[in-house]
Amino acid sequence: MIRKTAYAMLLLLAAGLGVKGQSSHQDSVQKKIALVEKNLIGLIQTEGQQPWTIQERMAHYKVNGVTVAVIRNYKMEWAKGYGWADAGKRIPVTAQILFQAASISKSLNAVGVLKLVQDGKLDADKDINQYLTTWKFPYDTVARGKIINTKNLLSHTAGLTVHGFGGYSHKDTLPTIVQILNGTKPANSDAVRSMFEPGLRSEYSGGGTTITQLMVMDITHQPYDKYMYQQVLKPLGMTGSTYTQPPVNTKAGILATGYRNDGAELEGKYNIYPEEAPAGLWTNPTDLAKYIIxxxxxxxxxxxxxxxxxxxxxxxxxxxxxxAALGVFINDFEGTKYFEHGGANEGFRCQYFGSLEGGNGVVVMVNSDEGAINNEIINSVAKVYNFKGLYRSKIYKTAIVDSAVLQTYVGKYEMRPGFNLMITREGNKLYGQATGQARLDLFAEAQNKFYLKVAPVEIEFIKNEKGEVITCRIYQGGVNDAKRIE
Incomplete structure (x- = not known):
């Protein structure tokens, strides 16, 4: 009897320790969430700059809703929503609210396409026209006699046109996939055709991904969204997600409303994307965490x-x-490799990272055209969780440059034929504006070197032996010289 009582006490003690351990873990997670929420920092920061809170940055960018998931040691550590899924109806963002994943759709699409390869229904190295039955890719002389294979389409190395898609309003007549690929009405995008020969280099093409959508349909004889749900989303446990455009059979209030940069609601609340493979996925960070893990x-x-x-x-x-891999991009940050993809649909921006080793990752989605807060949140998560290489913020010192010196940099610089960089000055401020783009502030870090705060771009002005400014050197993923022409 004494032994039984002692054994029972041990069981109770063990149970108590388990509850205490679980509670302690939850306390630790909550503390880390609180740290993430108040340590946002951009890709670019000036010396002495203090971090922001997530609420401050949402207000600054006029972002209505944010949703985040953090992955640690092959498990989702936490997921949380902030702000409004629909500001007008006062529907808050929860972990279950669905956002448009935009180009992140391409990552899951690649899983579905490679499932066909794994099942022996598709050879990823053969001509795509062997598998397309309702439409054939119209090769021309631009392709130089080279075939396009499925790997080309998934890695953006097919040399094809049409970077992305603008979507359709609820009032529009939706085009078929063949009409989209041919650029015929009611499609609102250009025809998907060869820009240069396949296999030459990577050139991002949502048009190429749309071809894989038709391939899936032609091979399986199923609607694309049905195949993707049954063969990819459901097995991954992403049962709340859908490729159906527009979504059907979803609960009221589960779809986030898209917003413009100024916080204005998108007409119809969101656009429709019949280009489901490159842009059509509705999901949330909780489901995307399942894919990453x-x-x-x-x-x-x-x-x-x-x-x-x-x-x-x-x-x-x-x-x-x-x-450029198949549906993902691989980055090596300080020796740690991550697979990642971002997305930008009308009224939505998103980004995910997953480490190849160690089981770490992060997903951020917003219902806004302004996505700068995504990188700021990712930086905060990386710093709090010590995700090696993922904290990517460069600190700049600020230099004071005399207006007379700034004036010597004013002019037109040719980056390539038809694409110029205009440098202008107002008082003690210098500005840069590329052809067809917005004017951006240039901040001085030295007498002849400047940087942007909105993107990791640096600009250096080069003089000749006479002291004349002849070149604007641009550091952005490499070094590019723009010759002064005016």
Whole structure:
């Protein structure tokens, strides 16, 4: 009897320790959430600049809603929403609210396409026209006799046109996929055709991804959204997500409303994207975390809910390019590799990162045309969780440059034929404006070197032996010289 009582006491003690341990973990997570919420910092910061809170940046950018998920050690650590999914109706953002994933759709699309390859229904190295039955890609002399394969389409190395899509209002007649590919009415985008020969280099093409949508339909004889739900979303546990455009069978108030830069509501609340493969996914960070974790586990050979290890590694291997893999981009930050993708639909912006090793990641989605807050939140998460390489903020010192010196930089600089950079001055401020783009403030870090605060871009003015400014050197993912022409 004494032994039984002692054993029972041990069980109770163990249970108590378990509850205490669980409570302690939750307390730790809540503390980290609080730290993330008050340590936002941009990709560019000036010396001595203090971090912002998420509420301050939402107000600054006029962003109505934000939703975040953090992945740690192959598990979702937490997911949380901020602000309004619909400001007018006062519907708050929760972890279940669906946002448009925009080009993140391409990542899940690649999983679905490679599932066909894994199942032996598609050879990713053969001519795509072998699998297209309702439409054929019209090769011309631009392709130089080279074929386009599925890997080309998924890695943007097919040399095709049409970067992205603007979507359609609820009043518009929606085009078929063939009409979109041919650029015929009621499609509002150009025809998807060869820009240069396939396999030459990576050139982002949502048009190419749309071809894979038709390939899936022609091979499976199913609607694209149905195939993707049954073969990709459901097995991944992403049961709240959908590629259906417009969404049907969704609960009232579950879809976030899109907003412009000034906070104005998008007409009709959101646009419709029949280009489902490159832009049509409705999801949330909680569901995207499931995709990221499965990718990480499959990469290690520890899971195969959709793709096995071999095909997961294929998907995460750059193809004919240093970073463009199949539906994802691979970045090496300080020796840590991440697979990632961003997205930009009308009224929505989003970004995710997942580490190839260690099981870490983050997803941020906003219902706004202004997506700068995404990088600021990612920086905060990376700093709080010590995600190696993902904290990407450069600190600049500020220099004072005399207006007379600034005036010597004013002029027109040719970046390439027909694309110029205009440098102007107002008082002690210098501005840069590229052809067809907005005017941006230039901030001095030295007497002849400036930087942008909105993007990791630096500009240096080069003089000749006579002391005349002849070149504007632009540092943005490389070095590009623009010759002064005026």
């Amino acid at each position: 499965e990718t990480q586990l499959a990469y290690q050979g520890k899971s195969s809910k959709v793709l096995n290890q071999a095909f997961t590694r294929l998907r995460l291997t750059p193809y004919m390019d240093k970073s």
